[in-house]
Amino acid sequence: MEDMLVKPQVNSDEVFKLLEELFKEPVERIEEAPTGKIKRVYFFQYKDKKYVIRFSDNDMEFKLEKYVQETLQGEKFPLPNLLYSGIYNNFYYAISEKVEGKPIHTLKEKELKVAMPSVMEALIKLHSIDITAYEGYGWLDYNMKGTFNTFIEFLQCFFSEDQEGFWQGWYELFKESFLDYDIFSKLYEKMMELAEYCEGRRYLVHADFHYNNIIINNSRIEGVIDWGKVSYCDYIFDIATLILEFPDYNLLEEFHTFYKERKFDTSNFIERFLCAALCNSLDGMRFWAKLGRQDAYKSILDNILIILNKYDVTI
Template sequence: MTAYEKPTLETSEVEVVLSKHFDSIVTGVTSLNGGNLSAVFSFLVFDKEYVIKFSDLAGSFETERFISDLLTSQGIPFPSCLGLGEFKSFNYLISEKISGLNLASCSPEQQRQLLPEVIQLLTQMNHIELGQTHGYGFINTSGNGAYSSWREHIIAVNAEDQAGTFWDGWYDLFKTSCLEKDVFDECYNRLLAYSSYNEPYRCFIHGDFHQFNIMSNGQRITGIIDTNGKYGDFLVDLATLDWHLRNLDVIREYQKYLQQMGISIPNFKERLIGAKYYNGLIGLRFYAKMGWKDAYSGLRNELLNLTK
């Protein structure tokens, strides 16, 4: 299996798409870095900034529109969706642009100072009202979870058959990449054991909550972007943040904030371990598929030592 390559488009093609949506003159179309699965461009209309994203993964943006409405309607600073469409073999989504740069662009000291606000926003997002939705795991275009339980979601996402998805044919990675089947199987069995602690909880999970998807102007957090939204135990997001900001004592700061707010989390340690194995298995496959051997090795060793 070769490394996944996100869509590539010329600026002129993007301008053609935007001309269908905006009567006014569109200027400053610029390709943006970031985004492993989508090609992303920013542009201006009357000096107001917007973003357009292109993907060749079916159905990806209908769900994002639902999530945008769900979050923005409850005060979460997330880009408002302005339009969906198709161009050639791609789907695209147009949205408002959150001001600022990603948190990764901030200095280590700025990141440390902003962490309490990040945790506050994370907690607020994880506890939004989910309305009449049901199900666990990935949010589909109707706004529901794709599975009847968290365990069913875990089994499905780690199954060999992933036809029609980003992970189609992923078992080939055991032969063509650094992905080791004995390591994967060991971590998968540990995940199943610990997932019983995560199963009772159904909240909104961002699914990719790290410093490249958190926006800031250096003084405050301005918003969040790019979810891989799902329903389940919100500690999945905390595990993601802790993995990416490992020098900032994220877990300690999170627990301190919960204590201040009088929030109690039953079985915190076991649920966090379950969340780390869940994220970790996705990470192992992703790093292997992208050919990121050093990242794979670091995550592999952390997972194997997680319960020692």
């Protein structure tokens, strides 16, 4: 869904003009943040506090963020406070408090282990949100309903040949890049075979729970950002994303014990994890193939093959 969007063209002078209209006193230190292909992001300071303003050509992420913020009201969840949102020059914008700290992917093993309890507590609060009022699986629509009737439909659509935006024509990668059709197809088939274990399990998931999106400060999770991929599916997908970030740290058993002790459904935990790990890996493989990064592609492929071998799964 995000991949259909285009990064807005908004310069610092325009940002200053907008902020001048919104705030009673002058803002300071406006600087553009390094971001991906979807949003334009600037940092700024107002009355000795730091803030972030994000621009997008679609307001869905900001609506999702507001939905999560309102749903978790009263809970101690590390979601940056969303202060303003609106439209400027045909682009949507949102202003929130800036989270200070280090992205989780920069942590050493010892730092990660100290911070992990707070990360797990944050995740389980998210996965405990009651979504029984909303139907469906996969990406959310403007009514906060899932856009697919079943989880398997969602998974099939995610990797379908017919795509728009960033993934339009992605099957050409099998001919024009190092993306290997045979191995990709075998991994896809195994993922779909395991998908039955995830069917019927509906939780609110962040769906991009790793890398720069988890900010750690003083050995605790300080903020979870980038809510553009929020979905309804098995909570194991958030866990798998984080575990694949740190493949050598043996986190799966810790998560299994943690969720089981808190009375979550942990049946077929390994099968569900493998389905999510395959989905994440296949998406990463095609992404790096599109960007021409064979080293990153090979690293992901090697890692998922090691995981499958560890659990005696043949493809």
